[in-house]
Amino acid sequence: MTEQVAADMAAPASLSVTNMSKSFGGTVALSGVDLSIAPGQIHALLGENGSGKSTLIKILSGYHLPDAGEAFIAGSRLSFGSAEGSYRLGCRVVHQDLGLVDSSSILDNISFTAGFPTRLGTLRRREGRRLAEAALARIGLHLDVRQPVADLSQALKTGVALARALREDAKSPPQLLILDEPTATLPHDEVDQLLGIVRDIAQRGVGVLYVSHRLAEVRRLADEVTVLRDGHRVATGPVASLTEKALVDVLTDGKLGEEIAPPVRSGLAGGGMLTVKHLASGALDDFSAEVSAGEVVGIAGLTGSGREVLLASIFGAVHREDGEVIADGQPVRPSRPDLSIAAGMAYLPPDRKVHGGIMNLSARDNISISGLDPFRRVLHLDRRAETAEARRWFDLLGIRPVSGIGQSLERFSGGNQQKVLFAKWLRRGPKILLLDEPTQGVDIAAKAELHHQIAKTASEGTAVMVSSADIEELTAISHRILIIRAGRVVASLTGEQVTIGDVLRQTIGGELEAS
Amino acid sequence: MTRAGVTRVKPHLNLGLDRFSGLYLWALFIIVFGIWTPRLFLSIATVHSIASEQAVTGMLGIAVLIPLTSGTFDLSVGATVNFSAVLAASLQVDQHLGMWPAILAAIASAIVVGAVNGFLVVVLKINSFIATLGMATVITAVQQIVTNEAQPPPPTSPTWTALSQHDVGGFQVIVLYMLVIVILAWWLLDHTPVGRYLYAIGGNSEAARLSGVRVGKWRWISLILSGGISGIAGVLYSSQNGPALTFGSALLLPAFAAAFLGSTQLFPGRFNVWGLFIAVFVLATGVQGLQFVTGVQWLSDMFNGVALLAAVGFAASRQGARPRRRKREVAPGSGQEPARGEPQDPPSPQNPDSAGTTIPEML
Numbered sequence: 001m002t003e004q005v006a007a008d009m010a011a012p013a014s015l016s017v018t019n020m021s022k023s024f025g026g027t028v029a030l031s032g033v034d035l036s037i038a039p040g041q042i043h044a045l046l047g048e049n050g051s052g053k054s055t056l057i058k059i060l061s062g063y064h065l066p067d068a069g070e071a072f073i074a075g076s077r078l079s080f081g082s083a084e085g086s087y088r089l090g091c092r093v094v095h096q097d098l099g100l101v102d103s104s105s106i107l108d109n110i111s112f113t114a115g116f117p118t119r120l121g122t123l124r125r126r127e128g129r130r131l132a133e134a135a136l137a138r139i140g141l142h143l144d145v146r147q148p149v150a151d152l153s154q155a156l157k158t159g160v161a162l163a164r165a166l167r168e169d170a171k172s173p174p175q176l177l178i179l180d181e182p183t184a185t186l187p188h189d190e191v192d193q194l195l196g197i198v199r200d201i202a203q204r205g206v207g208v209l210y211v212s213h214r215l216a217e218v219r220r221l222a223d224e225v226t227v228l229r230d231g232h233r234v235a236t237g238p239v240a241s242l243t244e245k246a247l248v249d250v251l252t253d254g255k256l257g258e259e260i261a262p263p264v265r266s267g268l269a270g271g272g273m274l275t276v277k278h279l280a281s282g283a284l285d286d287f288s289a290e291v292s293a294g295e296v297v298g299i300a301g302l303t304g305s306g307r308e309v310l311l312a313s314i315f316g317a318v319h320r321e322d323g324e325v326i327a328d329g330q331p332v333r334p335s336r337p338d339l340s341i342a343a344g345m346a347y348l349p350p351d352r353k354v355h356g357g358i359m360n361l362s363a364r365d366n367i368s369i370s371g372l373d374p375f376r377r378v379l380h381l382d383r384r385a386e387t388a389e390a391r392r393w394f395d396l397l398g399i400r401p402v403s404g405i406g407q408s409l410e411r412f413s414g415g416n417q418q419k420v421l422f423a424k425w426l427r428r429g430p431k432i433l434l435l436d437e438p439t440q441g442v443d444i445a446a447k448a449e450l451h452h453q454i455a456k457t458a459s460e461g462t463a464v465m466v467s468s469a470d471i472e473e474l475t476a477i478s479h480r481i482l483i484i485r486a487g488r489v490v491a492s493l494t495g496e497q498v499t500i501g502d503v504l505r506q507t508i509g510g511e512l513e514a515s
Numbered sequence: 516m517t518r519a520g521v522t523r524v525k526p527h528l529n530l531g532l533d534r535f536s537g538l539y540l541w542a543l544f545i546i547v548f549g550i551w552t553p554r555l556f557l558s559i560a561t562v563h564s565i566a567s568e569q570a571v572t573g574m575l576g577i578a579v580l581i582p583l584t585s586g587t588f589d590l591s592v593g594a595t596v597n598f599s600a601v602l603a604a605s606l607q608v609d610q611h612l613g614m615w616p617a618i619l620a621a622i623a624s625a626i627v628v629g630a631v632n633g634f635l636v637v638v639l640k641i642n643s644f645i646a647t648l649g650m651a652t653v654i655t656a657v658q659q660i661v662t663n664e665a666q667p668p669p670p671t672s673p674t675w676t677a678l679s680q681h682d683v684g685g686f687q688v689i690v691l692y693m694l695v696i697v698i699l700a701w702w703l704l705d706h707t708p709v710g711r712y713l714y715a716i717g718g719n720s721e722a723a724r725l726s727g728v729r730v731g732k733w734r735w736i737s738l739i740l741s742g743g744i745s746g747i748a749g750v751l752y753s754s755q756n757g758p759a760l761t762f763g764s765a766l767l768l769p770a771f772a773a774a775f776l777g778s779t780q781l782f783p784g785r786f787n788v789w790g791l792f793i794a795v796f797v798l799a800t801g802v803q804g805l806q807f808v809t810g811v812q813w814l815s816d817m818f819n820g821v822a823l824l825a826a827v828g829f830a831a832s833r834q835g836a837r838p839r840r841r842k843r844e845v846a847p848g849s850g851q852e853p854a855r856g857e858p859q860d861p862p863s864p865q866n867p868d869s870a871g872t873t874i875p876e877m878l
Binding site: 317337338347349354356357358359361365368369371372376381 | 706708721723
């Protein structure tokens with residue numbers, strides 16, 4: 001690849017960005033960012049959430065207008081604000097969600113964007129197939145284009161999306177490929193396949209801007225890396241010159257050194273309130289753990305590690321393929337949330353709009369649905385008692401506005417919606433509380449209140465399991481953190497070990513331990 | 516706290532034109548037709564006839580409404596009501612069964628239909644729309660087998676006709692039955708846990724399931740109730756009008772129209788019993804008045820069809836207002852709508868408005 005780069009030195013850079021700036025309202029998203037990618041180079045773009053990566057991608061793909069700065073694609077000046085303009089210069093973007101129609105064939109998926117070849121309005125099937133096969137072959141894939149996309153592995157799906165983006169177009173040959181977290185939803189064993197495809201593409205002289213959070217993979221794939229922080233470019237350099245540790249430090253501005261004192265807790269009484277043995281479900285392979293009454297156990301793991309399905313499969317929200325769940329001595333049947341609840345469990349799903357709340361029902365109805373027995377009278381449900389119960393929780397959790405008790409849940413802000421869903425479960429006094437991304441998308445104040453409630457609930461004797469992508473959150477509230485990698489628990493961190501750096505190192509993998 | 520203006524308080528000087536539009540419309544019909552054709556329209560006979568003619572529609576409306584609260588369509592009520600009506604008469608006349616055994620058999624068979632619907636929807640997981648549509652066709656075929664495509668003569672016993680037509684203060688007793696069913700349905704949906712579960716399932720069945728609601732069980736029960744009520748309505752129709760062979764399909768649309776129109780009334784956005792009750796009689800009053808004035812036959816169909824479309828369209832436009840609002844937030848402060856063909860924000864499948872805090876994002 002280096003020879004390729006050298007050979008193309010004379011050619012204009014695939015991408016050249018100078019002094020790019022963009023603010024939203026008063027918030028600076030990008031500030032004077034420069035970036036250059038030679039043809040055939042794979043350039044990784046790294047940065048924390050909110051560092052400006054997506055803003056940069058959106059500017060290049062014509063979605064946002066920058067406040068200042070210019071960009072050249074293969075030597076031609078990019079006029080901003082038009083997706084067509086950006087495409088015409090040879091810029092191709094593959095987003096994380098790929099944008100494929102699963103039920104349609106590979107052929108149709110490629111043709112949706114490329115256009116179906118027709119004669120007199122009739123499909124020219126053979127010609128269409130030839131074009132689709134050629135598009136796949138360009139990136140080194142040889143697949144039967146008639147099979148539905150749904151049958152493909154995630155890596156091959158990404159491959160199809162890449163083939164579609166890079167298909168031949170005489171008027172504007174692809175010059176630059178932007179990949180936004182292509183491996184985020186990829187199982188570990190399929191990553192290599194995708195990386196191979198990306199290397200092939202680069203070898204054809206296309207510059208690649210590769211956004212990922214997986215440092216190990218970036219180090220294996222990329223030639224150069226640029227790190228953004230708070231909208232500024234803080235580092236650019238050849239990947240080979242940076243150790244992973246150095247990358248982590250640059251990314252987080254050395255914040256990993258600062259530790260939040262974890263709530264160390266010793267001498268927990270009462271054995272396992274929740275026991276999970278050899279649980280398997282989806283990406284989860286073999287998970288075993290025990291949680292004591294009064295203990296908060298945090299669960300950390302990258303996307304694809306199996307963390308996402310852990311709590312759902314313990315509770316019975318999703319299918320449990322294998323293993324046992326024992327709640328307070330009683331085995332819990334799989335896939336029966338009602339029985340799990342009867343056994344003293346409560347589960348807060350990660351997405352409150354899809355699985356958590358019933359948005360068109362009132363806040364009160366959302367709170368009381370977890371158990372109507374206290375409101376049953378001989379012939380009816382006692383509305384007043386329900387309202388009183390809801391009001392009590394509105395006060396306890398500081399849910400605003402109090403006058404909204406009878407209003408539909410969708411009218412509340414995210415943080416207050418989440419508090420309502422907390423109230424729904426806390427009112428049952430659960431023995432086991434399973435919290436999946438408990439503070440996703442809530443503001444800082446609500447987050448603090450929810451953390452306070454988690455600690456309080458645990459101190460009253462509930463066994464709590466918190467699964468979160470927010471490692472700071474885990475270190476702040478957990479007594480113990482279990483790290484999941486490739487479907488299994490690979491480490492259990494307690495006390496002094498519970499630092500963001502330790503958790504990160506464990507979730508990302510072993511390589512870091514050496515440095 | 517963001518948008519979602521939690522305090523979207525309605526102005527206090529509100530005549531409820533929104534929630535009570537049906538009542539205003541009803542009053543308008545009565546005034547307009549009362550002035551137009553006072554002798555025909557403004558008579559107690561008109562009141563009596565509208566009430567008894569709409570009794571079966573009202574019951575069928577309830578039969579449709581109960582599963583609808585849980586988001587389940589029952590399109591088989593038209594065929595079921597017809598089958599029950601024909602069976603109740605046929606068993607008495609052709610099989611010489613007593614009146615009560617015949618009635619019980621008719622209602623029982625309707626309940627079986629509901630149970631089968633439930634099986635198709637809950638166990639086989641067939642979309643309720645398709646499952647009950649298929650069942651409707653099957654029932655119609657079974658009815659043809661049973662009757663041999665000949666309309667059974669109506670039973671002649673006076674107790675049989677009195678069953679629905681007995682005079683109660685000028686009204687046929689069937690009106691009273693309808694009121695009883697309406698009140699029972701109101702109690703069930705608004706004052707018992709069953710109603711809470713059904714509305715929760717209708718609102719978000721997955722969230723309801725994760726809250727411990729037995730989604731399958733309650734949907735099944737709602738379809739059984741729907742079948743049972745259709746059976747009762749069929750027996751009463753048969754007693755009132757005779758066992759016609761094809762009246763059922765003509766009652767299906769008015770029942771749905773009333774349920775959807777009713778969902779724009781009193782508690783907008785929510786299928787509710789009294790909204791349905793109002794809708795049934797507003798529609799009937801309008802149709803009756805127009806028929807007095809013009810005397811044409813197609814009015815009833817036209818009126819019901821237009822009312823259904825208007826009601827559903829109205830409900831859809833209310834809901835459509837929300838996503839549109841969100842779209843505008845996609846590009847905060849950019850002050851421009853994305854051009855067409857733009858790559859949209861990669862829609863995070865997990866939670867559309869979270870900041871997408873996945874572990875890697877924390878890096």
